[in-house]
Amino acid sequence: MQEANRLKRLPLYLFTIIDELKKRARDKGMDVIDFGMGSPDQPAPAHVVQRLCESAQITENHRYSRPDGEVERRLRRTIANWYKGRFGIELDPETEVLPLIGSKEGIAHLCLAFLNNDDFVIVPSPAYPVHFNGVIIAGGVLYNIPIVQEKGFLPDLSSIPKEVVKRAKLMFLSYPHNPTGAVCDIHFFEEVVNWASGKNILIAHDLTYSDIVFDGYKAPSFLQVKGAKEMGVEFHTLSKSYNMAGWRIGFVVGNAEILKTLGKTKSYLDFGIFRAVQEAAVAALEGPQDCVEKMVKLYKERRDALVDGLNAVGWKTEKPKATFYVWTRIPPKYSALTALEFAKLLVDEIGVAVAPGTGFGEYGEGYVRFALVESVERIRLALQRIKGFLDVKS
Ligand SMILES: Cc1ncc(COP(=O)(O)O)c(C=O)c1O
Secondary structure, eight states, X not given: OOOOHHHXXXXXXXXXXXXXXXXXXXXXXXXXXXXXXXXXXXXXXXXXXXXXHHHHTOGGGGSOOOTTSHHHHHHHHHHHHHHHHHHOOOOOTTTSEEEESSHHHHHHHHHHHHOOTTOEEXXXXXXXXXXXXXXXXXXXXEEEEEOOGGGTTOOOGGGSOHHHHHHEEEEEEOSSOTTTOOOOOHHHHHHHHXXXXXXXXXXXXXXXXXTOBOTTOOOOOGGXXXXXXXXEEEEEESTTTTSOXXXXXXXXXXXXXXXXXXXXXXXXXXXXXXXXXXXXXXXXXXXXXXXXXXXXXXXXXXXXXXXXXXXXXXXXXXXXXXSSEEEEEOOGGGTTSOHHHHHHHHHHHHOEEOEEGGGGOGGGTTEEEEEOOSOHHHHHXXXXXXXXXXXHHO
């Protein structure tokens, strides 16, 4: 059986590459220290797990989820309240809030909901893979804007050719940014709204890492800018803030018309989220937030241990102000290698798995990403191995 042509156009999926690299090392009997995938290693908060268990006992919750159900309405109200408290933005829970089976699902379906063949989509590169793979699967045409360290990994909107702007229907943005850890301030979003006004381009902002911020930085919402709701939506997830990655729950808020079209698309394809998970999400968003603070503190310790350690062994690396990723250039003496070759070498020789930058698009070449999902002790062990590797090879 031949797979569909739209699948053939997809690049090899990043996590498939990483999995193969790790398997090879483990088959050789190595203890792999795994900084590959951004899958949180800590448990979801105890009160959230408890709510899941209680809600799973309720027979009614085992039925298909329906948008007009009591639990569903409560979740949408909770999300709207959270937004108001967090960003000062008023949202209509009935029309401006749409829960998702994880934000990845919503992002992919947004592409399917809006793109006709040959519609252009503007995506900064490197990017979280579904921002470009979703476009390819939906049959759109990808226009990558390279984002570079020298410009804070922010896109230069004035560099987009007029022809592309004319044919563009959608633009993805995401700050704090995976994989680079870059952040932006509200002025950048103002610039985006000014630029997009009157152009009929849907702006989709992915705010997955709103809570994982350090050193006093606060992540703004795109919707805080006047006029943003007329053109855009914002994606969120509980995967990272509450360590609920496997539970599959996120949400998108913003423009009611856009959400209606996305909701319509989803109604043909899925039956929503297990109600017990929705109830648990209410507990997470409404409950005490000290669990989030504790998690951020843990990531900060890991970030500092890794980045200070890399610099100490001569691998120049900057500290990100947000996300749980460390994005760093391949050390100069390996600059002849591609990111994938370098990542393979690290895992083969010392059992340290990182994500090759090209897994996030062509402009990720020359970089690797460490996800801070290993303990400080394991980070120290990885640093010892990296030191040995760099010393031997010098
Ligand atoms: C930028 C970004 N968006 C979306 C996702 C996916 O989140 P979810 O688990 O809600 O699908 C991730 C996960 O790593 C991410 O980094």
